[in-house]
Amino acid sequence: MVIMKIMRRSLGQRAGRTTISILALAFSIALLLVISHIHEAVRSYARQVSSGADLIVGAPSQPAHLVLYSLFRIGPPPPVISWDLYEAIAGLKDVEWAAPVSTNESHLGYTVTGSTARYMETLQLKVLNFIGNGSGTEFRNHRSAFIGARLAGDYQPGETLKIANGFSPSSKDEYQTPVIIQGVLMETGTSLDSNILIPIEGLRKIRKAHGIKTDHLNFILIKLRHRHSLFKVQKELKSTFNTPLEVVIPALELEKLGHYQRMLNNVFMAMSFIIGLLSLMMMYFNLSAGFAERKQEVELLRMVGVSPWQLAVLTLAEPMLQILFALCSGVVLYKVSTLFLGSWIPVVSSIALPFEQLLWLLSLFLLGFLVACLPAWRIYGFSRRT
Amino acid sequence: MTNVQAVAIHELEQSIGETEFLRIPELVIDAGETVCLQGGNGSGKTTLLRTLMGLVRYNSGDLMVLGNDMRKIGTSSLERLRADSIGFIFQHYRLVPYLSAFDNILLPCYFSAKRRYEAERKSETAAKDAIRLIRKLSLTDPSRLSKNAAQYSAGQQQRFAIARALIGKPEMVLADEPASAMDCKGKKAVYQLLQDECRASGATLICTTHDENGIDGFDRYVNMDTLNQARERENRWSL
Structure with missing residues (x-):
């Protein structure tokens, strides 16, 4: 009982230094977990999205660029390809479905994406419908539009939008047929949040009404009937058409990119682990620096009958309590951070942290235990001699 | 009065390396006796007291403390001897700075059932015995003992250290310059209290x-x- 009191008061006396050590350790633990969480979330999201489409076809460009733009809207849009190509690809017997995507139109600087419900499903886009009672991603008619979450504040459902050809359009580039807002896309955390999605068939009609004869698009997502024909179809698509094409397997490209992501992740993990180690060292130096002043305390406690074991436990319990408290605070900090991150980047909140990540915590705890054992052992030795 | 020996020293020598700290041919202190060791700085007063407590190991000679041969005594017996039978006042009081003054005084009672029993026998509870001792040490308001020990003046801290040594009726009280931080009046009160308490309990x-x-x-x-x-x-x- 009194031992607990001594421990509590002793910790309280060193509150300033103790708090800094605890904060540093808690921060490094939270950082470790958050980095692992983001890494896992991005990996799982990329895996899910890339599994929706087997192939992506576009004009010749860097394969990584084509994948990043078509799935995550990272980078500039790839050069256009003709609509005929889409029709030819969609007609192949190995192709289950093909989703054409065009991103050549805009509305007041916002990209207008023309595509199909398939594309939205592949990207796992969810919508909030305002018109009609549908809850899916189906467009109600050819003039319907879904607006990205970032546009939701400025536009009302049922409002009409005029779109234009290109991104710096003159007045003659503006299409006369407007689109009507059907619903809002749920936040994705990508630049799709500032996109306007319209049906590609509707877009083609609007273009025709404006006098544009040739239809074009930027890329096509393809789902095959059988995945084992992947390389065969890839080769076929590259060789069959007169136009040179880039045909990429998104899962493969993302795997290559994943290698760099893992490297980056490991660097961050190592950094936060080093912060953890430094805070443990700080804890150790705090304990060691107080050793001289504690010698007198130990001598007195020995005089009144405290045993060497009690004193060793006392010395061990102090840093262990600090480490435990830091671990708990770190986990709480991590949970709060992911909540915050989840509202900012929705994909981040969608995963549970794998169990292996807890090994990092366990190793930090064990290291902390070793660090705490050293002064406890010294105090034990000194007490035995007193 | 019985002539039981509390301390018996014969040819006691204590040195570290070439430096000799103690060489006492003979000293016997009877149980219940009050003895004042006087001497200048470096005369070995503190070393002798620490040797009596078993804090310092001696090289040769014989030393008996409360019937225990200090050369042969085991660690746990020494622990119990100190906790149950000896009250010690350090030269620099040595209070646990983050414990309250009250807890500091009661510290021996927390770790020695014998000291707690004696304190309770004297004043019903150990806490009441602590207050009784504090009153005797001319502290004007004994109820204000809840502050951390480090927050009191040097003189007050020394009084707490004295009360800690006396609580629970130890068989022997070793006091190393117990009134060094006090004025003349305080010094007299301290020596008087130590003598009165020890004589009353036969320590x-x-x-x-x-x-x-x-x-x-x-x-x-x-x-x-x-x-x-x-x-x-x-x-x-050195001459």
């Missing part, structure tokens, strides 16, 4: 001081400069 009191005047009431005064021959030799060398 042996061994007190050290470098003051030569105004220390009254002890049964015996021992001059450490004469008793400890190690210092004489050291002085001769």
